[in-house]
Amino acid sequence: MSKRIGIAGAGLIGKKHIELVQASADCRLAGIADPSPQAKEVAEANNVTWYADHRALLDTEKPDGLIIASPNALHVAMAMDCIDRGVPALIEKPVADQVDAGRRLLAAVERTGIPMLVGHHRRHNPRIKAVRDAVAEGRLGTLTAVVGLWLLKKPDGYFDVGWRKEAGGGPILINLVHDIDNLRFICGEIVEVQAQTSNAVRGFAVEDTAALLLRFANGALGTVTLSDATPAPWSWELSSGENPTYPKNDQPCYLLAGTRGSLAVPDLDVWSYPGKDGWYERLQAAPLPTPDTDPLVEQLRHFLAVIDRRETPLVSVADALGTLAVVEAVKEAARSGGRVSPQFNLEPAA
Numbered sequence: 099m100s101k102r103i104g105i106a107g108a109g110l111i112g113k114k115h116i117e118l119v120q121a122s123a124d125c126r127l128a129g130i131a132d133p134s135p136q137a138k139e140v141a142e143a144n145n146v147t148w149y150a151d152h153r154a155l156l157d158t159e160k161p162d163g164l165i166i167a168s169p170n171a172l173h174v175a176m177a178m179d180c181i182d183r184g185v186p187a188l189i190e191k192p193v194a195d196q197v198d199a200g201r202r203l204l205a206a207v208e209r210t211g212i213p214m215l216v217g218h219h220r221r222h223n224p225r226i227k228a229v230r231d232a233v234a235e236g237r238l239g240t241l242t243a244v245v246g247l248w249l250l251k252k253p254d255g256y257f258d259v260g261w262r263k264e265a266g267g268g269p270i271l272i273n274l275v276h277d278i279d280n281l282r283f284i285c286g287e288i289v290e291v292q293a294q295t296s297n298a299v300r301g302f303a304v305e306d307t308a309a310l311l312l313r314f315a316n317g318a319l320g321t322v323t324l325s326d327a328t329p330a331p332w333s334w335e336l337s338s339g340e341n342p343t344y345p346k347n348d349q350p351c352y353l354l355a356g357t358r359g360s361l362a363v364p365d366l367d368v369w370s371y372p373g374k375d376g377w378y379e380r381l382q383a384a385p386l387p388t389p390d391t392d393p394l395v396e397q398l399r400h401f402l403a404v405i406d407r408r409e410t411p412l413v414s415v416a417d418a419l420g421t422l423a424v425v426e427a428v429k430e431a432a433r434s435g436g437r438v439s440p441q442f443n444l445e446p447a448a
Contacts, residue, residue: 101402102128104159106152106176107167108137111190115165116144118398125402128161132168152176156183163187163405170195170266174203181212188401190217192275193418195266197426197441200419207415213404215397215411216418218279222393222400223340225364228386229354230284237368238356244285244312244320245353246277249330257302268304269326270295271425277322277334277351278428279413279421285354287315288424291438293431299327310428338364340393361386 103125105115112132119127130141131152141148149155156164156179165188166176174194180187181203193216194200207214220226233241248269261267282288290313295305306327312320331337331347339346350362359370367383403409420440427440 101125101162101405102159104128104131104152104155104161104164105167106131106155106164107169107190108132108134108140109167112165112167113140114394115167115398116140118394119165120144122395122398124399125162128159129155131155153179156180156185161185163401165401166190169261170271174199177203177214178206181206181210181214184210184212186213186215186401186405188215188217188397189415189418191279191418192271192422192425193415194422195271197419197423200415200422204415204419213407213411214415215401215404216413216415217397218276218283218413218418218421219393219397220276220280220334220340221283221412222391222396223338224388224391224393225338225366226280226283226393228366228388229352229361229363232361232368232386233284233354233356237359238354238361239358241285241314241316241318241354241356243353243355244281244314244318246281246310246320246322247332247351248274248277248322248324248334249328249332250326250336251329252326257300263302263304265303268302268306269324270305270308270428273326274308274322274324274428275421275425278424279418280334280352281312281320281322282421282424284352285314285316285318285320287420288312288320288427289315289439291424291427291431291440292436293428294435295432299325305432308428308432334364 103119108130119125127146129147131149133150138148163186164180167190173189177187177189292311295308297305299306307325310322331349334351335344336347337349337351352363354361359368361368366386369381369383371379372382404411423440427438431438
């Protein structure tokens, strides 16, 4: 039976969710909740009812699920309203604006069993899954070093939205959270962070550049360099071709090195020695074959299966809070200048 899906938030990602729901044969749009006049126009264009408040949508339409694509600070409250009504939700990343706020949601999920899926959609990308499998199966041997790059130029108009200039609106929370989640998913938990940030280019209250040093639980070390103020092709957005809005460049955004081999992402060539090891020997590259699947389409399919309890959330609230804890550790490390261990003791708050 076709599921009725409501959407709270009709901004950039909300509109993408609307498009995906409308294109799916397995669900239909139940309504749109967003107080802005522009959202009302979006609802009218999609022939569904517009609601200024998500609670009115939940109570009137009684959807099978709600996609929460609102500003970060509203995620927990909206998800709690869904739980109160027994409605599963797909919560856009980050799951909360702070780990402490997310603990309340985790407690409610564990108390009620209402499934919540967090929208770290890149975990649904077959290339990310292939890299994770290669690492888990020992294709690279023991992982030793990881390099992450997120370097690009956001247009000046991006900052016409006021909250993007304020605390919490910078690339660490908005963009790097994706890459931290990818690295946790592929390489395992991050147990220590060092970081420096700078806002020297724009002078806003948020960073435009950051440099990170990471220690993984398995002993591997990693670096991540981040800037949204430079013309550069080294980022998931501009390297992967995942979103056709961004022009694709054949450049890496992650490099993974192990004792038996190494690979670059997203091109997925595994480099290793065919015989004797050593820098005098010639390396050979072997591709990791992967299917071509739109991760947002796969995420929606998965969400519908989660609603039916046929699948458990690929990204649970607890798992997403682990990613958010690393992001908070990055901020604290940049503030203090010290080494910070992310707080992974994510027992739900009372």
